Amino acid sequence: MxxxxxxxxxxxxxxxxxxxxxxRLIERIGSGGMGIVWRAQDTRLGRDVALKVxxxxxxxxxxxxxxxxxxxxLARLEHPGIVPVHDxxxxxxxxxxxxxxxxxxxxxxxxxxxxxxxxxxVAIILRIAxxxxxxxxxxxxxxxxxxxxxxxxxxxxxxxxxxxVAGWLGERSTGWEETSPALRDVHAGETATGTxxxxxxWMSPEQARGxxxxxDARTDVWGLGALLSWSFTGQAPQLxxxxxxxxxxxxxxxxxxx
Numbered sequence: 447m448x449x450x451x452x453x454x455x456x457x458x459x460x461x462x463x464x465x466x467x468x469x470r471l472i473e474r475i476g477s478g479g480m481g482i483v484w485r486a487q488d489t490r491l492g493r494d495v496a497l498k499v500x501x502x503x504x505x506x507x508x509x510x511x512x513x514x515x516x517x518x519x520l521a522r523l524e525h526p527g528i529v530p531v532h533d534x535x536x537x538x539x540x541x542x543x544x545x546x547x548x549x550x551x552x553x554x555x556x557x558x559x560x561x562x563x564x565x566x567x568v569a570i571i572l573r574i575a576x577x578x579x580x581x582x583x584x585x586x587x588x589x590x591x592x593x594x595x596x597x598x599x600x601x602x603x604x605x606x607x608x609x610x611v612a613g614w615l616g617e618r619s620t621g622w623e624e625t626s627p628a629l630r631d632v633h634a635g636e637t638a639t640g641t642x643x644x645x646x647x648w649m650s651p652e653q654a655r656g657x658x659x660x661x662d663a664r665t666d667v668w669g670l671g672a673l674l675s676w677s678f679t680g681q682a683p684q685l686x687x688x689x690x691x692x693x694x695x696x697x698x699x700x701x702x703x704x
Contacts, residue, residue, distance in 0.1 A: 469497055469545065477501065480512055480610045485548060488532075495532060499543035510542055516610045517544040519586055527577030527605055549607075551599035558593075558677050567677040570596075573604035575670055581606075582663045585615045589661055591669030592648040593676060611643045615662060647682040648672055 469486045475496065476483040486497045500509055521531045534544040551557070558567060574596060578588065588595075588609060595608045643661070644653040650668035652660045672683045 469495070471497070480509060480516075486545075488545070494548045496529075496546050496548045497543055498546065499537065500541040512610060513542050513544070516612065517542075519609050519612050520544075520546065523581055523584060523586060523609075525577055525580045526603060527573055528581070528609075529605055529607060549597050549599050549603075549605055551597050551603075554593040554596040554598060554673075554677075557598035564678070568674075570598065570604055571670065571674045571677060574606060574673060577604075577606045578666050578670060581612075582615065582666070586612055587615055587661060587663060588612050588666050588669070589653065590644050590648070591666060591673055592645050592682075593673065596673070613658075613661060 468488065468490050470489055472485045472487060472494070474482060475485045480500070481498050482501045484497045484499070486495055487493070488495050498513070500513055517531055517534050520529065524530065529546050529549060532545045532547065534542070536542055554570070558570070574591075578591075581588065586609075588606060589611045590608060591606075595606065597605045597607055599605060643658050644650070648669065650661070650665045652665065676682060
């Protein structure tokens with residue numbers, strides 16, 4: 447984690463309306479295809495939080511709809527294995543942000559190593575399954591399961607993170623999922639945000655084909671199985687190669703849905 451320079455802090459405080467009175471930005475702790483996550487202090491309650499905001503490179507209605515959708519979905523999923531949302535708002539420059547619990551711990555990539563027993567690995571996967579089962583009962587599918595989207599907290603809690611491409615069960619793919627540009631030149635580890643939803647190397651067959659409207663709970667079952675396999679082998683399923691071109695990938699053709 448890199449502390450912010452004085453100039454960077456000054457700029458961010460100039461666009462974050464409540465930065466001085468409510469949220470004091472401390473350091474950048476993550477970023478993705480949709481936004482930037484900061485560790486911040488809630489000065490009103492005296493606690494550290496995580497604040498996710500659209501980055502300067504994410505303008506437009508599509509990105510805004512996605513962030514608002516993610517915050518709304520998380521707000522409805524009150525479960526020990528899912529990070530809760532505390533607050534949401536809009537910056538002076540018009541960008542949306544939301545505030546969530548700051549999870550202290552390690553991503554799954556750092557929590558599972560040679561010293562982790564088989565029983566411990568399976569226990570982690572079962573905790574992930576519990577969070578997903580709760581989300582599915584609430585009508586939500588994650589659609590982007592991978593080790594970097596799972597955190598093992600300092601108290602042993604297991605949390606499923608980054609619901610940026612989550613969807614509602616039974617919902618036809620509409621809006622930004624159809625109007626955003628299709629996947630182009632995406633590397634493994636990055637989340638595709640167009641017609642193809644998910645991360646190359648971790649996608650289910652229907653996601654790799656570009657059939658976002660056919661995703662359902664079985665999509666997450668595929669992802670859960672991929673995590674279980676990775677926890678013992680250290681390798682992603684690689685249904686979709688590390689670099690893919692626009693449109694459905696040939697490696698996914700002819701494969702059955704999970």
